[in-house]
Amino acid sequence: MKKTILSLLLCCLVATVMAQSPSIQRVNPSNWWVGMKNPSLQLLVYGKNIKGADVKIDYAGVSLEKVHTVENPNYLFLDLKIAPTTQAGKFNIELTKTIQIQKGKKKVVDQIVKLSQPFELKIRDKKPQEINAKDFIYLILPDRFANGDPSNDKFADMADPESDRKNPFLRHGGDLKGITNHLDYFKELGATALWLNPVIENNQPQTNEGGAMRSAYHGYGFTDQYNVDRRLGGNAAYLELVTEAHKKGLKIIQDAVYNHVGINHWILKDMPSKDWLNQWDTYTNTSYRDEPVVDITHGNQADFKVQQNGWFVPFLPDLNHKNEFVANYLIQHALWTVEYFGIDGWRVDTYQYNDLAFMNRCNSALLDEYPNMFITGENSVQSIVSQAYFTRNNLNVPFKSNLPSPNDFVLYYAINDALNQNFDWGRGFNRIYSVLASDALYENPDLNMTFVDNHDQDRYFSVIGEDMNKYKLGLGFLLTTRGTPHLYYGTEILMKNFKNPSDAEVRQDFPGGWPDDKENKFLATQRTPKENEAFNFVKNLAHYRQGSSALQTGKLTQFLPQDGIYVYFRHDTNQSIMVIMSQNKDEKTLNTARFEERLKGFSTGKDIISGTTVSNLKEVKVSPMSIQVIELGH
Numbered sequence: 001m002k003k004t005i006l007s008l009l010l011c012c013l014v015a016t017v018m019a020q021s022p023s024i025q026r027v028n029p030s031n032w033w034v035g036m037k038n039p040s041l042q043l044l045v046y047g048k049n050i051k052g053a054d055v056k057i058d059y060a061g062v063s064l065e066k067v068h069t070v071e072n073p074n075y076l077f078l079d080l081k082i083a084p085t086t087q088a089g090k091f092n093i094e095l096t097k098t099i100q101i102q103k104g105k106k107k108v109v110d111q112i113v114k115l116s117q118p119f120e121l122k123i124r125d126k127k128p129q130e131i132n133a134k135d136f137i138y139l140i141l142p143d144r145f146a147n148g149d150p151s152n153d154k155f156a157d158m159a160d161p162e163s164d165r166k167n168p169f170l171r172h173g174g175d176l177k178g179i180t181n182h183l184d185y186f187k188e189l190g191a192t193a194l195w196l197n198p199v200i201e202n203n204q205p206q207t208n209e210g211g212a213m214r215s216a217y218h219g220y221g222f223t224d225q226y227n228v229d230r231r232l233g234g235n236a237a238y239l240e241l242v243t244e245a246h247k248k249g250l251k252i253i254q255d256a257v258y259n260h261v262g263i264n265h266w267i268l269k270d271m272p273s274k275d276w277l278n279q280w281d282t283y284t285n286t287s288y289r290d291e292p293v294v295d296i297t298h299g300n301q302a303d304f305k306v307q308q309n310g311w312f313v314p315f316l317p318d319l320n321h322k323n324e325f326v327a328n329y330l331i332q333h334a335l336w337t338v339e340y341f342g343i344d345g346w347r348v349d350t351y352q353y354n355d356l357a358f359m360n361r362c363n364s365a366l367l368d369e370y371p372n373m374f375i376t377g378e379n380s381v382q383s384i385v386s387q388a389y390f391t392r393n394n395l396n397v398p399f400k401s402n403l404p405s406p407n408d409f410v411l412y413y414a415i416n417d418a419l420n421q422n423f424d425w426g427r428g429f430n431r432i433y434s435v436l437a438s439d440a441l442y443e444n445p446d447l448n449m450t451f452v453d454n455h456d457q458d459r460y461f462s463v464i465g466e467d468m469n470k471y472k473l474g475l476g477f478l479l480t481t482r483g484t485p486h487l488y489y490g491t492e493i494l495m496k497n498f499k500n501p502s503d504a505e506v507r508q509d510f511p512g513g514w515p516d517d518k519e520n521k522f523l524a525t526q527r528t529p530k531e532n533e534a535f536n537f538v539k540n541l542a543h544y545r546q547g548s549s550a551l552q553t554g555k556l557t558q559f560l561p562q563d564g565i566y567v568y569f570r571h572d573t574n575q576s577i578m579v580i581m582s583q584n585k586d587e588k589t590l591n592t593a594r595f596e597e598r599l600k601g602f603s604t605g606k607d608i609i610s611g612t613t614v615s616n617l618k619e620v621k622v623s624p625m626s627i628q629v630i631e632l633g634h
Contacts, residue, residue, distance in 0.1 A: 022097050023047045024117045028329065029336045030226050031120045034061075034086045036335070037369055042328045043078040045093070045117070046270075050076050053097035053115075061086025062121075070325070071273040077325055086121065093117040126342035129251050131193055131374035133446040134552040136479070136542050137253065137486035138191035140179060141455050142199060142232055143217040145489055146513030148177025152231055159205040159264050160215045163231075165514070168504035169214040170206075176228075176237040178513055183248045185522050189492060189535070190542025194245060195253035195347055197455060199238055201227045204262045207315050210502065218455070218507070219255070220349060221262030221316055225333045235341075242342050251344040253374065254337060258330050258362065259350045260316040268317060276326055278309040278318040286310035286318075290352050290379065290386045296397060312350060321358035330358075331365045338370060347449075351377030351403065352390055360402050367402075374484075376405035376449045380456070384410050384438045392443035405447040408483060411435050412451055415477065416463050419470045423583055429566035432477070436558055439482070446553065450483035453491060459506050460488070462496040468530065469625035472537055473581055476609070476627035479541045480570060480579050482556045492538045493521045493531045537609075541629070544608050548631075550575040557598055565590060565622060569598045576602065576632040582622045590620045605630040 024047040032041055051073035057064045061083040068077035078093070095115040100108050131137075147153070153173035154163040163171045176199065186194060198219030206213040219229070228238045242252050261268065267276065284306060292303035311318040321327050337343060346366070351359065359377075366373050379390045388395060391406040414431040421427040426434065439445040452474050453460035464470040471494075478485045489495075490510055497505040512520030520526045527535060545551045550570040554577070558568035564584040570577045576598065582588060592599055605614040608629040614620060622628070 021099060022049045022053060022095065022113055022115060024050065024093075024095065024115050027093065027117055027119060028226055029332050031122060031340075032082070032336070033122050033124045033339050034082060034088050035084075035124050036082070038365065039082050039084070041080045041082060042325070042332065043080065043093070043119075044272075044325070044329055045076040045078060045095075046074060047115075048074055049099075050074060050095060050097065050115075053095040056094040056096070057091060058094075059086075059089070059091035062091065068325070072271065074270055075272040077328075082121070088121050088123045090118055090120045093119055122339075124339060126339050128338060128342070128344045128370050128373055129246075130372040131251055131253065131345040131484070132372075132553075133482070133484045134546075135192045135251065135484055136190055136545065137193045137195050137449070137484065138186055138189070139195045139197070139451075139454060139486050139488045141174075141197045141218065141489065141507050142176060142179060143172055143174040143219075144507050144513075145174045145510050146178025146182055147173040147175060147515070148179070148181045149175055149233060149237075150515075152233055155230060158230070159203050162206075162215065165509065168508075169212050169502070171215050171217045171231065172509055172514075173231075174509070174513060175231065176233040176241045180237075180241045180244050182513075182522060183245060183250060186250060187248055189539050190546065191250065191487070192546070193251035193253055193344065195345075195486060196255060198222070198255045198257060198349075199228050199232055200225055200257075201229045202262060203229075204264050204315070212502075214502075214504075216262065218503075220257055221260075221264075222257055223262045223265045225330075226336070238341055246342070252342075253345040253347055253376075254341075254343045255349060256334065256346050257349045258319065258321070258359070259353045260312050260318050263315045263317055265317075272325060273323070275320050275323050278311070278320045280309075283314060284310045285314075286312055286353055290381045290383070290390075293352060293356070294383075294386045294389045296399075308353065308355060312353065318353075321355035327358050327361065331362050334362060334366055335369060338366070338373075345374035346376070347407070348375065348377040348403075351406075352379045352381070356390075356399060356401065363402050363404075367404075374405065374447070375403060376407055376447070376484075377403045378407045380407075380409050382410060382413055384435065384441060388441035393441055394443060395441060404444070405449055405484065406442075407454075408448040408450045411448070411483070412453075412457075415452055415474055416460070419464050419474055419583070423561070423564040428564070428583055429561040429581060433558060433561050433566065436482070436556070446482050446484070448483040450478055450481065450485045451488065452478055453488045453506075454486075455488065455507055456503065457506065458498045459496045460491055461494045462498050466494075466496065467625075468533065471534060472609075473583070473625065473627050475538055476541060476579075476629065477581065479538075479545050480551055480577070480629055481568070482570075487538065492535050493527060494534050541609065544629075548575060548577065550577045559595060563588065567595060569595075571598065577608075578605065578628075578630040578632055580620065580622055580626075580628040580630070582624060582626050584622075584624050586624055588622045590622050592618055592620060599632070601634065602632040603634060605632045 028044045063081045065079040165172045201224040202216040203223040204216035204221045292307045391403040414435045418431045512522045554570040554572040566581045
């Protein structure tokens with residue numbers, strides 16, 4: 001009996017010591033680089049009971065400027081300065097802390113605990129490639145595109161351990177290896193860059209949405225910024241994809257989420273401080289309205305605060321960007337990602353809901369290191385003024401955004417409206433004309449990322465009533481107008497559906513991406529004649545665009561649509577292209593006299609789409625519901 005009591009006492013003593021003993025569990029960023037233009041680096045150190053520890057770093061060129069403590073004793077934030085002459089190498093972050101140990105009933109003794117955490121400074125070897133209006137971007141939802149490694153479809157130790165292709169709301173097993181396996185497909189289509197919906201770890205539990213349990217297969221609820229999701233193949237698979245894509249001449253755009261994290265994020269399980277998140281007395285959702293931010297004349301602070309600090313949804317906690325440690329954590333992760341993986345550009349999710357001053361800081365940090373980096377922001381707005389407000393603009397407003405590119409939702413809505421409306425005052429092609437007529441509001445509208453559908457919208461082919469003539473009009477316009485176009489996966493093979501009953505309907509698996517698929521739409525031999533017609537239309541125009549300076553960077557001159565016909569020109573000193581779009585039900589003869597300022601000096605042309613010669617530029621036959629892309633000649 002005495003032995004048992006003694007054993008229990010010893011166990012309690014050990015438990016007391018262990019509860020007090022400090023430890024280090026992680027350091028973020030997980031490494032850094034010498035030669036960065038910004039010499040400052042802030043390390044987040046997480047462990048147990050490390051508050052009050054003495055910190056020492058002994059490495060030539062690296063100085064520890066300040067140690068920050070916060071409410072939670074399990075965190076330290078270390079401000080380092082890395083001199084320009086610092087050499088790459090490894091060093092240890094040394095923590096020393098004196099803790100008190102109870103010995104017996106009254107005696108307390110001090111014990112010195114020393115901890116050592118390795119850290120590495122590497123040589124910079126990544127050079128992001130510039131993405132701009134010369135590119136044609138292909139958007140991929142990794143879980144729904146192709147399964148290259150079935151062994152990583154699901155893991156029993158993750159919060160969502162399921163994978164079932166029969167269930168539209170669960171994960172389907174698509175991964176980065178599947179994308180790598182189809183790089184030649186993108187090249188064949190004429191794409192020059194790939195934008196992937198988020199690849200970062202989403203170790204989220206399933207959530208009840210609309211009465212159905214749904215997984216976070218879309219990727220927008222991060223749980224650890226420094227790890228690519230295991231179900232996509234992890235960091236190694238992402239490195240392989242970026243490397244192999246670059247070898248093929250393809251660039252990579254990563255989807256960034258700064259506004260929120262997943263409810264299962266490791267930091268939220270033991271937050272550094274309460275103000276790591278935007279907190280409310282009762283749950284407060286964002287209004288999803290952009291006007292309270294843009295309305296600098298009549299707006300109010302209450303609506304502004306709800307729009308900016310309200311949560312996107314209950315299971316995506318809203319980050320407080322005014323907390324300097326949060327801001328630094330997110331900014332440094334963005335820089336780390338470019339250097340570690342070698343990505344070429346960013347698409348920022350839910351841009352308008354972020355603290356805008358923070359976003360300017362984040363954009364500046366990236367652009368200071370990579371001056372030509374493509375950064376485009378998602379603002380699902382319908383007002384041209386709102387869209388311009390959130391990007392580099394020519395507006396006379398107190399806050400000036402430094403975002404290089406918006407996702408051009410205003411033009412997206414105009415394209416789809418135009419194709420579904422009868423031609424009239426302000427309707428049909430006049431919708432497109434009016435939107436482009438306001439381009440003076442943007443600093444550089446050529447960087448606007450243009451599209452006809454994406455992962456959050458109804459599929460383009462369904463929106464236009466599965467009409468092939470409209471299909472060619474919209475895609476022809478996308479590839480010949482100003483801006484940096486992107487195509488949602490499957491649009492080139494006529495994938496369709498509306499978001500009814502959910503987004504899953506427009507995020508179906510690409511046919512042929514799984515070994516047991518009955519049809520493989522990556523192959524022309526297994527596509528229907530209609531699917532090949534669509535694929536080849538996009539392919540031929542995309543490849544022509546790659547060699548056309550006018551379509552890539554030329555000036556856009558548009559003429560007022562008349563009689564159901566919209567005419568615009570793309571031109572530079574090397575090339576002039578005339579685009580004629582008709583939404584008439586009958587053939588028309590277009591008298592081109594009013595286009596003389598752009599046609600002067602040209603006597604002939606070649607229709608790039610049909611391959612036919614246009615010998616009479618004074619009167620052009622225009623087929624119903626058609627598009628002609630005419631390269632002008634003398």
